[in-house]
Amino acid sequence: MSQVQTAPRTIVDRHKAVIWLRQMHLIRRFEERAAFLYQNQKIGGFCHLYNGQEACAVGSIGMLRDDDYLITAYRDHGHALARGMDPKPAMAELLGKSTGCSGGKGGSMHFFQAEKGFLGGHAIVGSHIPLATGVAFANKYKGGDQVCLCYFGDGAINQGSFHEALNMAGMWKLPAIYYVENNMISMGTQLERSSAVLDLTVRGGEPYHMPAYRVDANDVEQVAEVTQRAITRARAGEGPTFIEAITYRFRGHSMSDPQKYRTKEDMDKAKLRDPITLWENRLLQRGWIDESSLEQMREEIRDQVEAAIEFAENSPEPGPEDLYTNITVAPYTPQESD
Amino acid sequence: MPILAYRDALNQAMAEEMERDDNVYLMGEEVAEYNGAYKVSQGLWDRFGSRRVIDTPISEGGFSGIGIGSAMVGLRPIIEFMTFSFSLVAIDQILNNAANMRYMSGGQFSIPIVFRGSSGMAGCLAATHSHRLEAIYSHFPGLTVVMPATAADAKGLLKSAIRSDDPVIFIEHENLYGEKGEVPEGDHLVPIGKANVVREGSDVTLLTYSRSILNTLAAAEQLAGEGVSAEVIDLRTLRPLDMDTILKSVLKTHRCVIIEENWPYCGIGAGVADRIYQEIFDELDAPIRRVTAKDAPIPYNRKLELSMLPTVERIVAKINDVLYRKA
Numbered sequence: 001m002s003q004v005q006t007a008p009r010t011i012v013d014r015h016k017a018v019i020w021l022r023q024m025h026l027i028r029r030f031e032e033r034a035a036f037l038y039q040n041q042k043i044g045g046f047c048h049l050y051n052g053q054e055a056c057a058v059g060s061i062g063m064l065r066d067d068d069y070l071i072t073a074y075r076d077h078g079h080a081l082a083r084g085m086d087p088k089p090a091m092a093e094l095l096g097k098s099t100g101c102s103g104g105k106g107g108s109m110h111f112f113q114a115e116k117g118f119l120g121g122h123a124i125v126g127s128h129i130p131l132a133t134g135v136a137f138a139n140k141y142k143g144g145d146q147v148c149l150c151y152f153g154d155g156a157i158n159q160g161s162f163h164e165a166l167n168m169a170g171m172w173k174l175p176a177i178y179y180v181e182n183n184m185i186s187m188g189t190q191l192e193r194s195s196a197v198l199d200l201t202v203r204g205g206e207p208y209h210m211p212a213y214r215v216d217a218n219d220v221e222q223v224a225e226v227t228q229r230a231i232t233r234a235r236a237g238e239g240p241t242f243i244e245a246i247t248y249r250f251r252g253h254s255m256s257d258p259q260k261y262r263t264k265e266d267m268d269k270a271k272l273r274d275p276i277t278l279w280e281n282r283l284l285q286r287g288w289i290d291e292s293s294l295e296q297m298r299e300e301i302r303d304q305v306e307a308a309i310e311f312a313e314n315s316p317e318p319g320p321e322d323l324y325t326n327i328t329v330a331p332y333t334p335q336e337s338d
Numbered sequence: 339m340p341i342l343a344y345r346d347a348l349n350q351a352m353a354e355e356m357e358r359d360d361n362v363y364l365m366g367e368e369v370a371e372y373n374g375a376y377k378v379s380q381g382l383w384d385r386f387g388s389r390r391v392i393d394t395p396i397s398e399g400g401f402s403g404i405g406i407g408s409a410m411v412g413l414r415p416i417i418e419f420m421t422f423s424f425s426l427v428a429i430d431q432i433l434n435n436a437a438n439m440r441y442m443s444g445g446q447f448s449i450p451i452v453f454r455g456s457s458g459m460a461g462c463l464a465a466t467h468s469h470r471l472e473a474i475y476s477h478f479p480g481l482t483v484v485m486p487a488t489a490a491d492a493k494g495l496l497k498s499a500i501r502s503d504d505p506v507i508f509i510e511h512e513n514l515y516g517e518k519g520e521v522p523e524g525d526h527l528v529p530i531g532k533a534n535v536v537r538e539g540s541d542v543t544l545l546t547y548s549r550s551i552l553n554t555l556a557a558a559e560q561l562a563g564e565g566v567s568a569e570v571i572d573l574r575t576l577r578p579l580d581m582d583t584i585l586k587s588v589l590k591t592h593r594c595v596i597i598e599e600n601w602p603y604c605g606i607g608a609g610v611a612d613r614i615y616q617e618i619f620d621e622l623d624a625p626i627r628r629v630t631a632k633d634a635p636i637p638y639n640r641k642l643e644l645s646m647l648p649t650v651e652r653i654v655a656k657i658n659d660v661l662y663r664k665a
Contacts, residue, residue, distance in 0.1 A: 069411065071407075100444070101444070102442060102443055102444040102446070103444025103445065104444075105441055105442060105444055106442045106443060106444065110442040110443070112442070112443035112444065112446050112447065113446070114443070114446040114447060119407075119410055119411075119447070120439075120442070120443060120447070122435070124430060124434050124435075127403070127430055127431065127434060127435060128403075128435075129403070130399065130400045130401075130402070130403020130404050130406075130407060130431065131403050131404075131406055131407035131410065131435065132407060133400070133403070133404050133407060134403060134404035134405060134406060134407020134408040134409070134410070135407045135408065135410060135411050136407075137404050137407070137408050138407070138408040138411045138412065138413045139411075141363070141389065141408070141413060142412075142413075148407075160399060160400075161399050161400060161403060161430075161431075164395075164397035164399055164400025164401075164403075165400050165403065165404070167395060167397065167400070168394065168395065168397065168400055168401070168404065171395075325445070326440050326441050326443075326444060326445035327440065327441055327479050327480050328440065328480060328482070328503075328504040329440070329448045329450075329502075329503035329504050330482075330502065330503065330504055330530070332479075333578060334479070335577065335578065335579060335613075336613065336616075
């Protein structure tokens, strides 16, 4: 049975609460500037922005230990930044530079940072969910108590890989947390046109013998509380948890999405519950932050993101020789070349 | 030297490597309590227990992905496909995740994993259970593709595959599991990427691998009685291909026939022949000929199935072709 979170409780101290606000602002600013750079053709390919979903990543990653793991899908900038990736290599990756977090060969959808246990953005929908199960399998195999936190969208629930991976994780009691960011739209297909049931905890919880929670993911504190429960359970060897985080993306699926599937009224309504504004107001009410420190924070973040852009723009492109690097660990010779 | 069946040599390789390195584990359908559909994992569950020899549900994509994920954080999985035909269910994991991970992550994550299992036309298994997929896998940068033909190579190549830090597609042949041969004891490692000249000759080079080695050697033997000296090379690794050994032989014989159980179009032989043409076209005294499986789905009927395969007769005919020789 799913459990629904209703009221937020104070579960972090002031210091961490302010860090979370800063992270959410950083993600929002990073994405806004990425959109601008995309429109100016500095960023190629696909670019999926995280605006509106910031509390999903910040409230959950914020509860991990440094030696835990996380893995996500292609909308991955927010998770990387929430895990503490410097915006410089993140922005450099978007610009395809050799200083990027994946050496300029992964791009927007394939951010990685091994030393932070950030196991990547992955762009085939649902394909990374078994990888998360494998990481959790390895944690248990080695006898450690690390967990693997796995993010995906509501569209991924319909892939076979999701069901195969959760079945084995449930059966083997693996320390994984499966976290669906349900923004109600898989690309342009509304949830009711892709899922036979609208309560996703029904699909991801009981069938695979794991508790399932549904949480208002505009509320970073509620996200954190539910994640903490899942982490405690995983560390204790009791097995995986399924979390359905109800969220809303403020931008299109990717930069090239005219968004004809929803109305301006829908968007205006959603923006009334902007997760950053909600958190900011709560911290102001608690007296944990004031208007002047807030303004200072915003200014620092603006500077930080501009510095990241400057770093990215001034960084070198990968050289022609990099085409053939990092294909295999063994010395690599192309089977045929000019 | 001990005589072992091919399946027992594979078993010995896994047991030795699991003994040597706790990060090595075996996962797949029926590998543990059932001792393997083809008994390749016989006794391993008894010896190593459920932590390291793991039965899975029928979820090839799922357990392949679990293997890859575990390899990202330091384990060295051996993933068994009951037959490589079933790897088609997991092909997204193998091609998108295992083959690309190191590249996409800028070298941060390598995938030391072995995907292994039986393959091929083994007798009335029909179109879905008889696949030979080496051409598909060899197409992809990032993968290593190995196909042992003998018991000794089965052991030596599997041990090397398990120790490789890259994803290895290790394709066995169902009909070779009972084939016996001398197998060195202990740490017998056969290097990946090295072909083996199994019979020396001077008139024609015969390139082959996996089960086709048996009919190719029989064809060479038959022609030896007629004064033809054929050199037989077991390619062993299809990616990366050992072009040095191939070119050295063809520069000596100036003629080449490639024998495989793969389909002809876009097959291994087609690719290898083209690489020889690109390098030493002027040295060839005849066009390269290929003996392949027939270009049809694999039929259930035994006679039709046998008609698909490179027989001694078909191999001899192509050798005679390149020698401009009448049978």
